[in-house]
Amino acid sequence: MNTIRDIREVIREEPVMQREILAAVKLGPMTIPEIATAISRPADEVVFWVMGMRRYGKLKESKEATDGYFRYGAPEVRS
Amino acid sequence: MDYDVLVVGSGIGGMESALKLGDMGYKVLLVEREGSVGGRMILLSKVFPTLDCASCISTPKMASTIHHPNITAMTYGEVDGIRRDKNGRFHVQVRQKARYVDEAACTGCQQCETACTVAVPDQFNADLVARRAAYIPFPQAVPKKAVIERQGTSPCTNTCPAGIKTHGYVSLIRSGKYEEAFQRVADVTPLVATLGRACYAPCEDQCTRGELEAPIPIRRLKRFAADTHYGRKDLPNVDRPQANGKRVAIIGSGPAGLTAAWQLARQGYGVKIFEAEPQPGGAMRLSIPSYRLPVEALERDIANVTALGVEIATSTRVTDLDKLRSDGFDAVCVATGTPSSAKLRVDGEDLAGVQSALSFLRDIKLGAKPNLAGKTVAVIGGGNVAIDAARSAQRLGATAVHQICLERRGEMPAHTWEVKEALDESVQLHDGWGIAGFTGNLEVEAVDLKRCTAVFDAEHKFRPQYDDSDRQSIRCDLAIVAIGMGVDTAAFPKLAPNGSRALQANPQTLQTSLPWVFAAGDAVDGPTSIATAVGKGNRAAYMIDRYLRGLELGAFEGIDDRLGVMDKSQVLARQKSYTPRKVIKLSLPLSAHPQDFAEIEPPMTEAEARAGSGGCLDCGVCSECGQCVETCPADAIHLDMKEKKQEVEVGAVVVSTGYKLFAADLKPQYGFGKYPNVITAMQMDRLLAPTRPFNTILRPGDGKVPERIAYIMCTGSRDKTVDNPLCSKFCCMYSVKQNQLIMGALPLADVTVHYMDIRAAGKRYEEFYDQAKSMGATYVKGRVAKISEKDDGNLVVRYEDIENGGNLVEAEYDLVVLAVGVQPNKDPVGLFPEEKLALDDYSYVAELDEDLNPGRTNIPGVFVAGTASGAKDIVDSILHAGAAAAQVAAHLEEQAQAQRETTQAKMKVLA
Numbered sequence: 001m002n003t004i005r006d007i008r009e010v011i012r013e014e015p016v017m018q019r020e021i022l023a024a025v026k027l028g029p030m031t032i033p034e035i036a037t038a039i040s041r042p043a044d045e046v047v048f049w050v051m052g053m054r055r056y057g058k059l060k061e062s063k064e065a066t067d068g069y070f071r072y073g074a075p076e077v078r079s
Numbered sequence: 080m081d082y083d084v085l086v087v088g089s090g091i092g093g094m095e096s097a098l099k100l101g102d103m104g105y106k107v108l109l110v111e112r113e114g115s116v117g118g119r120m121i122l123l124s125k126v127f128p129t130l131d132c133a134s135c136i137s138t139p140k141m142a143s144t145i146h147h148p149n150i151t152a153m154t155y156g157e158v159d160g161i162r163r164d165k166n167g168r169f170h171v172q173v174r175q176k177a178r179y180v181d182e183a184a185c186t187g188c189q190q191c192e193t194a195c196t197v198a199v200p201d202q203f204n205a206d207l208v209a210r211r212a213a214y215i216p217f218p219q220a221v222p223k224k225a226v227i228e229r230q231g232t233s234p235c236t237n238t239c240p241a242g243i244k245t246h247g248y249v250s251l252i253r254s255g256k257y258e259e260a261f262q263r264v265a266d267v268t269p270l271v272a273t274l275g276r277a278c279y280a281p282c283e284d285q286c287t288r289g290e291l292e293a294p295i296p297i298r299r300l301k302r303f304a305a306d307t308h309y310g311r312k313d314l315p316n317v318d319r320p321q322a323n324g325k326r327v328a329i330i331g332s333g334p335a336g337l338t339a340a341w342q343l344a345r346q347g348y349g350v351k352i353f354e355a356e357p358q359p360g361g362a363m364r365l366s367i368p369s370y371r372l373p374v375e376a377l378e379r380d381i382a383n384v385t386a387l388g389v390e391i392a393t394s395t396r397v398t399d400l401d402k403l404r405s406d407g408f409d410a411v412c413v414a415t416g417t418p419s420s421a422k423l424r425v426d427g428e429d430l431a432g433v434q435s436a437l438s439f440l441r442d443i444k445l446g447a448k449p450n451l452a453g454k455t456v457a458v459i460g461g462g463n464v465a466i467d468a469a470r471s472a473q474r475l476g477a478t479a480v481h482q483i484c485l486e487r488r489g490e491m492p493a494h495t496w497e498v499k500e501a502l503d504e505s506v507q508l509h510d511g512w513g514i515a516g517f518t519g520n521l522e523v524e525a526v527d528l529k530r531c532t533a534v535f536d537a538e539h540k541f542r543p544q545y546d547d548s549d550r551q552s553i554r555c556d557l558a559i560v561a562i563g564m565g566v567d568t569a570a571f572p573k574l575a576p577n578g579s580r581a582l583q584a585n586p587q588t589l590q591t592s593l594p595w596v597f598a599a600g601d602a603v604d605g606p607t608s609i610a611t612a613v614g615k616g617n618r619a620a621y622m623i624d625r626y627l628r629g630l631e632l633g634a635f636e637g638i639d640d641r642l643g644v645m646d647k648s649q650v651l652a653r654q655k656s657y658t659p660r661k662v663i664k665l666s667l668p669l670s671a672h673p674q675d676f677a678e679i680e681p682p683m684t685e686a687e688a689r690a691g692s693g694g695c696l697d698c699g700v701c702s703e704c705g706q707c708v709e710t711c712p713a714d715a716i717h718l719d720m721k722e723k724k725q726e727v728e729v730g731a732v733v734v735s736t737g738y739k740l741f742a743a744d745l746k747p748q749y750g751f752g753k754y755p756n757v758i759t760a761m762q763m764d765r766l767l768a769p770t771r772p773f774n775t776i777l778r779p780g781d782g783k784v785p786e787r788i789a790y791i792m793c794t795g796s797r798d799k800t801v802d803n804p805l806c807s808k809f810c811c812m813y814s815v816k817q818n819q820l821i822m823g824a825l826p827l828a829d830v831t832v833h834y835m836d837i838r839a840a841g842k843r844y845e846e847f848y849d850q851a852k853s854m855g856a857t858y859v860k861g862r863v864a865k866i867s868e869k870d871d872g873n874l875v876v877r878y879e880d881i882e883n884g885g886n887l888v889e890a891e892y893d894l895v896v897l898a899v900g901v902q903p904n905k906d907p908v909g910l911f912p913e914e915k916l917a918l919d920d921y922s923y924v925a926e927l928d929e930d931l932n933p934g935r936t937n938i939p940g941v942f943v944a945g946t947a948s949g950a951k952d953i954v955d956s957i958l959h960a961g962a963a964a965a966q967v968a969a970h971l972e973e974q975a976q977a978q979r980e981t982t983q984a985k986m987k988v989l990a
Binding site for chain 1: 192193196197198199200206207208209211250253254255653654655656657658689690692693695696697752753754755772773774775777779780781782783784786872
């Protein structure tokens with residue numbers, strides 16, 4: 001279900017949503033729709049948050065898409 | 080003349096004109112409003128028809144522009160106005176906006192971006208992703224230097240009398256940085272837990288969110304940060320700085336004194352506080368009841384101060400300032416507050432049982448709690464102290480508590496919510512009554528009232544009027560008077576008083592009549608608030624430090640010179656719509672008959688704190704959270720930077736301000752802004768660029784790799800319904816380019832283009848179009864009538880299929896791209912306040928003789944380059960900019976020749 005809110009309003013919430021998204025992907029990388037279901041938020045809003053987090057190194061995508069979707073998870077920390 | 084030419088705008092046209100003129104030897108000033116040169120071209124994926132990488136072509140030009148010896152490039156600048164004088168020269172008002180980053184020191188490492196706590200739409204990625212308030216425009220930016228976007232001071236921060244960066248700690252809490260939020264408040268005062276409970280939160284009154292559903296709970300967020308911090312076990316955890324050898328005495332340990340001590344001790348001063356009462360804290364400890372401010376919370380705050388090595392001498396009254404000096408103190412701060420109570424001056428005030436509120440509350444806080452069981456209490460006053468006294472009397476078991484005040488309820492100086500809470504706790508309010516006197520035999524037995532008909536006169540001065548015929552009497556066993564407080568000015572005879580109830584000090588420097596003595600807080604201002612006193616304590620410390628370092632006392636940097644406050648309407652106008660948020664309501668468990676002094680307000684949960692802080696609108700954009708400053712390894716960020724204005728004289732002006740893209744939501748039938756999987760071609764170009772906002776081409780609705788993609792041509796161009804009959808000239812070809820790039824990136828994708836006709840009128844353009852068709856792109860002639868969305872986010876496009884009988888057909892796609900046209904940029908008109916820069920019939924900058932003299936405008940010496948004069952592709956923009964440069968050169972040579980002839984003529988006359 002998509003509900004378009006003003007972009008600025010959605011993007012402003014990214015810092016708040018980071019923790020919920022990171023908690024959701026803790027057990028393994030997830031697609032955007034899976035994350036949306038896990039945190040009960042619209043997928044189009046999750047795209048903004050995930051891409052913002054990806055941009056600043058908080059999430060990393062899988063190498064290949066499965067059934068049209070990439071998976072996003074916390075980047076591996078090199079020791 | 081400072082420069083030969085001013086070039087306004089640094090897109091491909093502006094850069095080309097500047098470079099050509101620079102190569103010819105002219106001195107050029109190039110002004111670009113963004114943080115990097117490059118305009119739109121640098122943001123594209125590739126260029127048609129060669130499919131050369133746009134970055135690869137742009138970046139050398141950008142670097143040449145910045146490094147050209149004859150070009151001065153001012154990025155993040157503005158031209159505020161251009162005036163032509165009688166000699167044909169131009170006087171230009173230019174403004175270097177503050178980027179708050181030292182360009183020489185910034186290495187472009189982006190650590191400030193990563194640390195920043197404010198997310199805003201990234202205009203360089205067509206709003207597809209967030210950037211931060213601290214940002215580098217794009218990866219290929221030239222110069223690659225950060226900018227901190229600060230549009231003004233957020234109203235919450237601006238209004239905080241303590242000078243706390245309110246927006247800063249709210250945004251830190253929003254980002255889960257709770258300890259950093261605590262430290263942001265502690266940058267100003269050690270009283271974080273105290274203010275988190277007992278501040279009256281003027282910030283919330285100013286919160287822009289209050290114009291929507293409700294202000295965000297700023298005070299409680301501060302308490303949350305304090306509760307979280309004090310929940311740690313390794314406290315107090317403060318760094319003691321190296322002693323600087325100088326000593327400061329502070330008289331009084333209230334909010335002003337403790338804050339001044341905190342700030343001075345953190346700078347290495349040896350600080351000793353002298354407190355007349357047996358325990359430190361001033362009014363916070365002795366006047367504010369524990370149900371509002373538990374002693375433990377205050378003590379935790381005070382422990383921060385003593386952990387720095389500050390000594391607090393309690394039960395020590397100081398009046399001899401000279402002795403402090405002879406004892407080795409280099410400066411003194413008088414912060415004694417307002418410990419004396421005003422008197423009613425009515426009959427019976429000396430009866431036993433008539434007591435000031437300050438002494439009543441003090442007794443309770445020092446442990447001498449009177450037993451009021453079975454007694455009736457009258458509290459006189461309408462302020463917050465009176466409310467505190469009344470509610471405290473309830474807790475001590477009084478049978479009845481009557482609060483009597485001159486004002487009507489709506490006029491009471493006490494906060495509305497405090498009055499309500501008192502009434503909820505069964506305090507009986509008698510508003511609009513004055514005190515005629517007290518009656519009793521040695522002990523008070525009743526308070527006599529007379530009707531107050533007006534509290535203030537016509538000039539709003541306190542001048543109560545009474546109706547003596549309207550009287551009543553209330554029986555009482557105890558009368559508590561809370562009608563005002565003042566400083567004991569007699570205690571410091573060497574300091575000039577300000578009237579009878581405060582000390583005199585310079586309002587900016589807080590220096591008194593004795594240069595080495597400063598006075599802060601309520602001792603100077605009269606009764607105010609904890610936050611106000613904190614602000615004054617902070618200011619006093621700043622001034623004392625400057626005084627002791629032999630520096631001039633002047634403005635309080637960071638406070639007196641902060642950016643102007645953001646206009647709330649401007650903040651709200653940033654969004655087209657707002658979704659109401661759930662208000663974090665505070666429901667206090669108030670009892671009609673409270674029995675104890677246990678704290679009433681429950682702590683905020685983490686979920687409440689994050690939801691509450693999440694409502695912040697980031698009014699000033701940058702929150703001043705300070706994370707970028709702390710993180711920057713080059714120490715390049717300076718939030719005290721100021722914009723610089725200057726006037727320069729130039730011989731000619733080139734307007735190269737480019738175009739604006741059509742706002743796709745003006746065609747509502749296409750669903751842009753309503754359906755997330757309808758995007759613009761500029762957004763698609765960003766998705767195709769190597770520096771794309773997503774990891775690949777994904778649809779924004781759910782991150783799916785699209786398989787069926789539709790293009791709708793001529794969105795907002797060749798369309799009289801949106802008042803733009805012009806063809807944008809390059810939409811067809813950029814769409815064809817994108818078609819090819821999509822099929823290269825997503826080999827399985829189907830691309831369908833709905834067009835009116837394809838305009839491929841350029842060298843190799845037709846072949847380029849044929850190449851896209853041969854790669855598999857489908858071109859369907861016919862207009863699209865409507866787009867609708869399915870539950871799965873797919874889009875149903877209803878269109879006319881002209882070449883197959885003109886039938887109305889529906890087709891389903893994963894993603895729809897609107898090939899938006901261009902619109903004129905009318906901004907250049909505002910550059911010339913004294914002359915009208917002519918526009919053509921379509922609002923582009925008019926070229927008077929387009930065919931023979933391209934680039935010339937109606938103002939002699941002003942030229943236009945690139946798309947500011949009409950839609951052009953990149954090749955044509957460069958050609959046009961070159962032509963404009965040639966026109967400029969001709970104009971400058973004509974002027975120079977005319978000047979030479981004038982000079983020669985004058986010399987002949989002289990000879």
